[in-house]
Amino acid sequence: MVDVHLIGITKRFGRVVAVDDLYLDVEDGEFIVLLGPSGCGKTTTLRIIAGLEKPDKGRILFGERDVTRLPPRERNISMVFQSYAVWPHMKVFDNIAFPLKIKKYPPEEIKNRVRWAAELLQIEDLLDRYPAQLSGGQRQRVAVARAIVVEPDVLLMDEPLSNLDALLRVKMRSELKKLQQRIGVTTIYVTHDQVEAMTMGDRIAVMNAGKIMQVGTPEEVYNKPANLFVAGFIGSPQMNFIDARIVETDKGYVAETETFTIRLPEKYKELLRPLRNEKVILGIRPEHIYLEPRKHTTLAAIRGRIDFVERLGSDNVLHIDTGGKIIIAKTSGNYAYKVGQEVEVYLDLDKLHVFKQDGEAVF
Ligand code: ATP
Numbered sequence: 001m002v003d004v005h006l007i008g009i010t011k012r013f014g015r016v017v018a019v020d021d022l023y024l025d026v027e028d029g030e031f032i033v034l035l036g037p038s039g040c041g042k043t044t045t046l047r048i049i050a051g052l053e054k055p056d057k058g059r060i061l062f063g064e065r066d067v068t069r070l071p072p073r074e075r076n077i078s079m080v081f082q083s084y085a086v087w088p089h090m091k092v093f094d095n096i097a098f099p100l101k102i103k104k105y106p107p108e109e110i111k112n113r114v115r116w117a118a119e120l121l122q123i124e125d126l127l128d129r130y131p132a133q134l135s136g137g138q139r140q141r142v143a144v145a146r147a148i149v150v151e152p153d154v155l156l157m158d159e160p161l162s163n164l165d166a167l168l169r170v171k172m173r174s175e176l177k178k179l180q181q182r183i184g185v186t187t188i189y190v191t192h193d194q195v196e197a198m199t200m201g202d203r204i205a206v207m208n209a210g211k212i213m214q215v216g217t218p219e220e221v222y223n224k225p226a227n228l229f230v231a232g233f234i235g236s237p238q239m240n241f242i243d244a245r246i247v248e249t250d251k252g253y254v255a256e257t258e259t260f261t262i263r264l265p266e267k268y269k270e271l272l273r274p275l276r277n278e279k280v281i282l283g284i285r286p287e288h289i290y291l292e293p294r295k296h297t298t299l300a301a302i303r304g305r306i307d308f309v310e311r312l313g314s315d316n317v318l319h320i321d322t323g324g325k326i327i328i329a330k331t332s333g334n335y336a337y338k339v340g341q342e343v344e345v346y347l348d349l350d351k352l353h354v355f356k357q358d359g360e361a362v363f
Contacts (some may be wrong), residue, residue, distance in 0.1 A: 001186050002063045002153040003028040004049065009058035011044055018044040019055070020210035028063075029184045031177065035197040036207035036233070042190040045207075046156050049188060051075050062153060075154070078147035082159040084139040086131045086146070092118075093127040096145045103150065117145040120179055137168045144176070148183060155180070155187045161196065173199055194234055198222070206230045228359040231283050237317055239353070240289070240327045242282040246275040246354075255282055255354075259323035262300035265349050271362050275354070280362070283353035286317065289329035290346040291337070299346040306341045320345055 004026040011019040019041045026032045034042040047053040049060060051072035059068045067075050078099070086095045096117055100110045118124045121141040131139055140160060147155060160176070161169045177200045180187050191197055197204045198218040205215045206229070214226040225231035231239050244255040246264075253264045253272040264272060293299060307326060308319035311333065318329045318337055322345065329345065337343070354362040 001028050001184060002065075003030075004154055004186060004188070005059075005061040006045070006049070007059045007061065009045070009048060009055045009060070011041075011048060011053060011055050017210050019048065022058070022210070022212055024205055024212060024215065026186060026188060029186055031180050031187045031189065031200060031202045033197040033201035033204045034188065034190045034207055035192065035194060035201075035204050036213075037192060040207045041210040042192075042207055043158055046079075046158055046188060046190050049154070050077055050079055050156055076150075076152055077154045077156055078150060078152040079156045079158070080140075080143050080147045080160045082162045084131070084136070084143045084163070086139055086142050088131050090130075091127065092123065092129055092131070092134070092142050095131070095142055096127075096149050099146060099150045113149050114145075117149040120148070120182070121145045137164055137172065140164065140172070144179070148179075148185065151183075152185060155185045157187065157189045159191055160189075161191075162193075169196075176200065194236065198234070206233060208233075224361070225283075225353065226361055228281060228283070228355045228361075231353060231355070231361070235285055237286045237328050237330060239283045239285045241355075242284075242325065242327070243279065244282045245277065245279050246272055248276050255280070257282070257325065259325045260302045262302070262347065262349070264352075265298050268354075268363060272354075275356070275362065279357055281355040281357070283355060284327075284347055284351065286328045286330035288348040288351035289320075289327065290348065291318070291329065291331050291335070291343055293346055294348075298349040300349055302345050302347065304343050304345045306337050306339055306343060309337055309339060 006022055006024040009019050009022045034045060036042055044053060048055050051070060059066055093114055096114045097110050100113060118127055121144055123141050126138060161172050173196060201218060203215055203217055204221050206213045206221060208229050214221055214230045221230055221234050242257050244257045247254050247256055252266060255262050255264055302322055304320040304322045306318055307321040310317035314333050316331050316333050316337060319326050320329055356362060
């Protein structure tokens with residue numbers, strides 16, 4: 001096991017800058033997720049770490065070892081892809097044993113290691129079958145077993161669960177995470193699915209356009225997004241963004257939007273002072289907008305009318321018209337709100353975010 005360092009990695013394909021001066025430190029034994037929209041450079045970054053792609057600039061360190069110029073086989077990494085990539089003509093045992101045979105392990109050790117990996121993935125009973133006789137989920141387990149059987153320094157996974165159905169994906173999510181915790185292998189995992197990232201990652205590196213926008217624990221990227229991109233990418237339904245202007249009044253700072261004005265808590269005073277008369281973007285998550293007042297919470301009440309209701313059973317997602325601007329609120333599914341109903345909407349100001357025009361978070 002090893003720590004991994006990406007130092008100023010850049011990769012271009014013609015005019016496309018797929019990875020743009022990227023820095024990332026992954027701790028020994030850590031499970032880090034590269035999360036971002038399609039085309040943001042996640043797979044390219046992973047392939048560079050694997051040695052399948054050469055960076056135009058920058059260095060890759062595994063611990064103290066500079067692996068930038070080493071071919072994949074000399075990096076002691078394993079990779080699991082979205083497509084199961086198991087060999088159809090080989091039985092499960094031989095599929096898992098394959099990397100060990102290439103490395104010329106003695107037959108007895110091969111047997112022991114295959115058994116160890118198969119037990120971890122709970123596929124001991126399938127060792128005699130061909131891939132065609134397996135379900136998609138079982139095939140992916142074989143692929144993971146084959147990846148861990150060599151006890152790699154670094155395990156690289158590129159959307160390994162995307163081909164599975166929704167239920168199996170949820171199950172495999174926790175299984176993969178537990179497996180990684182058990183064997184403690186440094187893992188870099190690519191996905192565009194924020195729920196997967198939040199549930200599996202020790203830390204998440206949120207990427208956009210070849211750059212890392214923020215690296216943090218799931219709690220950090222959710223509670224303290226560093227910029228508008230991360231704020232909008234993490235969380236479902238998406239955070240509400242409302243254009244506003246910060247104005248100083250004799251009662252403190254207020255945020256004036258097109259449709260309502262809210263008084264901002266005293267505790268933000270120092271942060272707001274430099275933004276006097278500036279345009280900003282207010283951010284508030286749907287789950288931090290309430291339809292009933294709460295105690296011990298700093299709230300701003302505004303008037304609205306229910307425009308649309310998405311009933312999800314456990315929750316209702318309400319589209320609320322606040323005089324031309326629709327804001328989204330998530331409430332418990334217990335109460336049946338009706339379209340057209342006039343409501344009082346409470347914004348939880350302790351959970352409010354303010355972003356500058358360039359997207360940087362103020363708080
Ligand atoms: P996805 O989630 O869709 O797989 P990604 O975040 O993994 O996307 P990459 O596959 O790393 O993104 O691609 C980053 C950018 O580099 C994209 O614009 C892509 O079109 C481009 N790109 C990737 N590989 C090549 C290649 N071999 N030749 C040319 N352009 C490429």
